[in-house]
Amino acid sequence: MNARVTLATARRILAQLRHDHHTLALLVGVPSLLMILLRYVFDRPEAFDRVGPLLLGIFPFVIMNVVTGVATLRERAGGTLERLMTMPLGKLDLLLGYALAFGAVALVQVGAVLAISLSWLGLDLRGPLASLVLVATLDALLGMALGLFASAFARTEFQAVQFMPAVVLPQLLLCGLITPRDQMAPWLEAVSRVLPLTYAVDAMGEIARRPDLTGRLVADIAVIAGFTLVALVLGAATLRRRSA
Secondary structure (H helix, E strand, C coil): CCHHHHHHHHHHHHHHHHCCHHHHHHHHHHHHHHHHHHHHHHCCHHHHHHHHHHHHHHHHHHHHHHHHHHHHHHHHHCCHHHHHHCCCCCHHHHHHHHHHHHHHHHHHHHHHHHHHHHHHCCCCCCCCHHHHHHHHHHHHHHHHHHHHHHHHHCCCHHHHHHHHHHHHHHHHHHCCCCCCHHHCCHHHHHHHCCCHHHHHHHHHHHHHHCCCCCHHHHHHHHHHHHHHHHHHHHHHHCCCCCCC
């Protein structure tokens, strides 16, 4: 691993994002707008306090999955990734560069949504704020890694977006956001145990309900981090170094 190369990769990606105003609006503006709509859809503070933190874990995952999938496909289709892989650039350097860049964007995204939710929208968050930021950032990195992996199977940007329902929607249905998992059919509850978004929603629920750092929250964070590492390994497996 070369720290200089990793940081150079992260700077290159951040520079591209900085000049892509539409993507920045999607990353930062859309989650904030959705939280505002959610607050007034429920129009009851207690309902918003219950659901709001859960969606703070889902938004980074969903949006980063889409943005990374499309952005990575552009680099694959344009030959950027292949050119980079012909250089003395390790897969780990490349993946960590992506992780640093999109992790920084995720922090900005979560910070903007939290600032609006805790001040203007009056979200009552009982748990530690640092834990919420950590879980939301891990969710963003997980979405990034899965987007990187899924981009290997798409040929166009439209196909990359089409992969999102296959990756995201089953997890949204089974993560416990819509109905408690223990009220699902037993086989669906078993499937939900192997889906990373389940643990993200569970962690956000713990943060919303309890003021201290619980063992369950620590276990959820560890599982999310493990899923993220596995997804990064799968993403690395899709990178091919062209022979000289």
